[in-house]
Amino acid sequence: MSFDSKQSLNRREFFSYLTVGWVMFTAATSGILALCFRFTYPNVNFEPEMEFVAGTPSDYPAGVDERWKNSYGVWMVKQEGKLIALSNICTHLGCIPNWLPAELKFKCPCHGSGYYMSGINFEGPTPRPLERFKVGLQPDGKIKVDKTKVYRWEKGEWDNPESFLEV
Amino acid sequence: MSGKGIAQKVRDTQVWKSIFRHGPPDNARNRAAVVAGNVFLHLHPIKLKKSGVQLGYTWCMGGLTFFIFLALTVTGLLLMFYYRPTAEYAYNDIIALREHVPLGIMREIHRWGAHAMVITVWIHMFRVFMTGSYKPPREFNWGVGVILLVLTLLLSFTGYLLPWDQLAIWAITVGSGMAKATPFMGNAGPGAMLARIGDFVMVSDKNDVRFQLLGGRFVGEPALLRFYILHCVFIPLVVGVLIAVHFWRVRKDGGISAPL
Amino acid sequence: MLRELINKLSDPIISFPMMTFAFYLMLKHYKTVGTKKFAYWTIAILIPVIVWFLADPNFFSIIKTPDNIPIIILLVLVGFFTWFWLYKAALNDTRIEEGLCPIEATPEEREKVWVWPNLVYTELFAIIACTAFLIVWAIIFKAPLEESANPTWAPNPAKAPWYFLGLQEMLVYFDPWMAGVVLPGLIVAGLIAVPYIDTNPKGNGYFTFKERKMAISAFLFGWLVLWVYLIIVGVFLRGPNWTFYGPFEYWDFHKVVASFNINLSEIIWIKMLGTGLPKNLVVREIFGIILSLSYIIVIPPWAAKATKAGRKLIQDLGVTRYYIFMFLVLMMTSLPIKMILRWLFSLKYIVALPEWELNL
Numbered sequence: 001m002s003f004d005s006k007q008s009l010n011r012r013e014f015f016s017y018l019t020v021g022w023v024m025f026t027a028a029t030s031g032i033l034a035l036c037f038r039f040t041y042p043n044v045n046f047e048p049e050m051e052f053v054a055g056t057p058s059d060y061p062a063g064v065d066e067r068w069k070n071s072y073g074v075w076m077v078k079q080e081g082k083l084i085a086l087s088n089i090c091t092h093l094g095c096i097p098n099w100l101p102a103e104l105k106f107k108c109p110c111h112g113s114g115y116y117m118s119g120i121n122f123e124g125p126t127p128r129p130l131e132r133f134k135v136g137l138q139p140d141g142k143i144k145v146d147k148t149k150v151y152r153w154e155k156g157e158w159d160n161p162e163s164f165l166e167v
Numbered sequence: 168m169s170g171k172g173i174a175q176k177v178r179d180t181q182v183w184k185s186i187f188r189h190g191p192p193d194n195a196r197n198r199a200a201v202v203a204g205n206v207f208l209h210l211h212p213i214k215l216k217k218s219g220v221q222l223g224y225t226w227c228m229g230g231l232t233f234f235i236f237l238a239l240t241v242t243g244l245l246l247m248f249y250y251r252p253t254a255e256y257a258y259n260d261i262i263a264l265r266e267h268v269p270l271g272i273m274r275e276i277h278r279w280g281a282h283a284m285v286i287t288v289w290i291h292m293f294r295v296f297m298t299g300s301y302k303p304p305r306e307f308n309w310g311v312g313v314i315l316l317v318l319t320l321l322l323s324f325t326g327y328l329l330p331w332d333q334l335a336i337w338a339i340t341v342g343s344g345m346a347k348a349t350p351f352m353g354n355a356g357p358g359a360m361l362a363r364i365g366d367f368v369m370v371s372d373k374n375d376v377r378f379q380l381l382g383g384r385f386v387g388e389p390a391l392l393r394f395y396i397l398h399c400v401f402i403p404l405v406v407g408v409l410i411a412v413h414f415w416r417v418r419k420d421g422g423i424s425a426p427l
Numbered sequence: 428m429l430r431e432l433i434n435k436l437s438d439p440i441i442s443f444p445m446m447t448f449a450f451y452l453m454l455k456h457y458k459t460v461g462t463k464k465f466a467y468w469t470i471a472i473l474i475p476v477i478v479w480f481l482a483d484p485n486f487f488s489i490i491k492t493p494d495n496i497p498i499i500i501l502l503v504l505v506g507f508f509t510w511f512w513l514y515k516a517a518l519n520d521t522r523i524e525e526g527l528c529p530i531e532a533t534p535e536e537r538e539k540v541w542v543w544p545n546l547v548y549t550e551l552f553a554i555i556a557c558t559a560f561l562i563v564w565a566i567i568f569k570a571p572l573e574e575s576a577n578p579t580w581a582p583n584p585a586k587a588p589w590y591f592l593g594l595q596e597m598l599v600y601f602d603p604w605m606a607g608v609v610l611p612g613l614i615v616a617g618l619i620a621v622p623y624i625d626t627n628p629k630g631n632g633y634f635t636f637k638e639r640k641m642a643i644s645a646f647l648f649g650w651l652v653l654w655v656y657l658i659i660v661g662v663f664l665r666g667p668n669w670t671f672y673g674p675f676e677y678w679d680f681h682k683v684v685a686s687f688n689i690n691l692s693e694i695i696w697i698k699m700l701g702t703g704l705p706k707n708l709v710v711r712e713i714f715g716i717i718l719s720l721s722y723i724i725v726i727p728p729w730a731a732k733a734t735k736a737g738r739k740l741i742q743d744l745g746v747t748r749y750y751i752f753m754f755l756v757l758m759m760t761s762l763p764i765k766m767i768l769r770w771l772f773s774l775k776y777i778v779a780l781p782e783w784e785l786n787l
Binding site for chain 1: 578579602667670687688776781782784
């Protein structure tokens with residue numbers, strides 16, 4: 001028998017090549033799938049601005065101010081010497097609560113979650129308080145609200161000096 | 168006219184014979200040929216146990232589900248001629264479908280048909296369970312059926328957004344709000360807190376499953392487009408393939424269930 | 428008077444136990460329910476009752492909402508088919524008790540018939556009837572269309588599509604991650620697992636109840652009580668703010684319901700021990716965590732050893748099937764358990780860890 005082992009593969013080599021082949025195939029397939037998955041997340045999306053300038057602290061009377069609610073989804077709440085920017089997204093399932101001035105509470109129409117003026121939840125199915133956004137003063141004395149930075153009560157973040165303005 | 172009637176003359180033409188390869192199904196041979204030789208009818212076996220054709224046993228709900236699926240495909244296709252999935256046009260196009268288009272009930276048929284399909288699917292499942300038809304050898308096909316049931320609900324759910332009215336966006340806001348709470352994969356779900364490195368949050372509202380579903384942080388224009396594609400193309404394709412598997416397996420597993 | 432009574436009775440606190448009890452009665456006396464006589468009497472009683480219900484303007488205004496029509500159709504069909512199944516099952520079970528075979532297994536039913544024309548024409552007529560029904564439905568009822576989408580203002584109440592209202596009803600008792608993700612996922616997984624768990628070879632291809640009591644009772648409880656009934660509650664009895672409203676009650680937006688719920692940790696640490704909540708999260712919730720874990724981990728092995736039904740079950744199913752089955756059943760019963768705890772103790776969470784978004 002003139003079997004040339006240099007040119008053809010022996011059994012062991014064949015299987016190791018096969019393994020390498022399958023590993024590469026699997027890796028390539030999962031790579032392509034991962035790319036398809038990544039494709040579903042756009043790099044840029046055209047949603048409302050995450051930062052806005054909200055006048056001066058003296059513009060706001062004590063209590064809840066709704067002027068930025070529809071445009072930026074923010075309530076400005078002035079209470080106990082603090083001015084805060086409160087998110088208007090219900091922490092239950094993302095509906096928009098209504099501010100009920102007579103009862104001094106935010107009430108979500110979808111499932112009846114209720115929040116105090118401070119944003120703390122007290123009734124309904126919601127698991128946690130409303131979120132607060134970063135507020136700061138610009139050099140020209142105007143308030144800047146930054147919605148990219150979120151402060152949560154249950155993590156103890158409401159003591160963070162960036163989460164409110166002393167007024 | 169003596170001899171052959173008109174019907175017989177038509178049947179004798181070359182055109183007729185080229186379409187139907189056999190005579191009228193009034194004898195055993197032709198009855199077998201008509202079912203086996205027709206691409207649509209050959210989903211059926213040629214003969215069946217008597218219990219399997221009786222409405223009292225089958226309730227006909229699976230067949231009706233398939234028919235309604237076809238009806239929804241046709242009406243949905245017609246609706247696509249007039250509907251544009253953008254926030255600017257969608258709502259007005261839906262109104263136009265009622266007021267500016269002849270036969271203004273096409274959307275009604277589509278919507279009520281969708282509800283009817285959900286109902287018939289549920290009752291089909293109810294019947295299949297009650298006759299124990301998921302038992303061997305039909306275990307796998309029951310699983311395919313469950314997935315088809317879920318896909319039916321998803322089809323209906325994605326279609327719910329398309330009219331772009333208050334009913335639509337808030338139903339989808341509430342529904343997709345649950346995706347936000349998916350463990351580890353939603354930004355408000357258990358475990359999402361753990362996936363963070365220092366200040367950097369790995370699962371946020373910009374990269375969780377809800378964002379993927381909606382193409383944004385809330386139900387907006389990208390969500391409308393995504394739901395439109397899912398509703399009109401992606402899910403129907405998957406459903407179509409699974410229906411084929413489902414029917415194939417009904418036949419391969421021995422046809423409709425009957426006492427062993 | 429009577430209307431107020433019905434309003435009160437339909438509150439889930441009362442109507443859920445009533446439905447469960449009615450379900451139990453239905454299965455216990457299924458041979459009585461599954462008779463034509465029973466069906467005629469039910470229809471004879473129901474028709475005047477329904478007319479009386481419809482005469483009420485508040486009830487009628489809920490019923491006539493276009494998107495609620497399918498639910499009425501669903502109810503009629505589910506009612507009929509449940510009865511019809513009981514009827515067929517009762518016939519077969521009586522035959523089996525007499526030592527005969529089920530009707531579907533008789534020689535005349537086993538006889539093979541031609542698909543053309545027997546089946547093909549049935550299908551044709553079903554298609555025609557279905558098409559006619561859809562067209563008539565579409566002509567009579569306009570598809571609902573509300574105002575154009577407004578992302579800044581949510582309508583009250585905002586409901587999911589009706590077939591998800593059973594899930595939405597769970598949201599009253601569970602957080603979204605349970606009610607919206609885990610439980611639905613387990614419903615799907617559990618349904619797919621059914622054929623692999625149910626090893627009973629009987630009842631394949633014919634209607635029966637007697638030969639597969641456990642499988643059918645578990646499935647029907649989930650389907651009729653936990654799914655269809657919760658859809659009814661979600662559609663007809665949940666009004667503004669997701670508050671409960673009786674069928675004859677006007678949907679008053681200002682109806683105030685005291686819903687101050689407390690967590691298990693607060694009950695134990697503050698009310699019973701009087702120490703105040705501990706700072707450490709795990710210590711704070713330790714009782715709830717132990718309870719929840721023991722519910723899932725301790726009950727199945729305990730039941731397999733200590734109860735007669737459990738011993739029989741683990742013997743019949745084998746160990747793996749038994750534990751999967753018990754896990755699914757325990758998850759299913761977690762909903763009624765949470766409901767009852769809410770009604771009795773105003774309990775909000777057994778484990779309340781909003782810091783980790785992990786509330787049970």
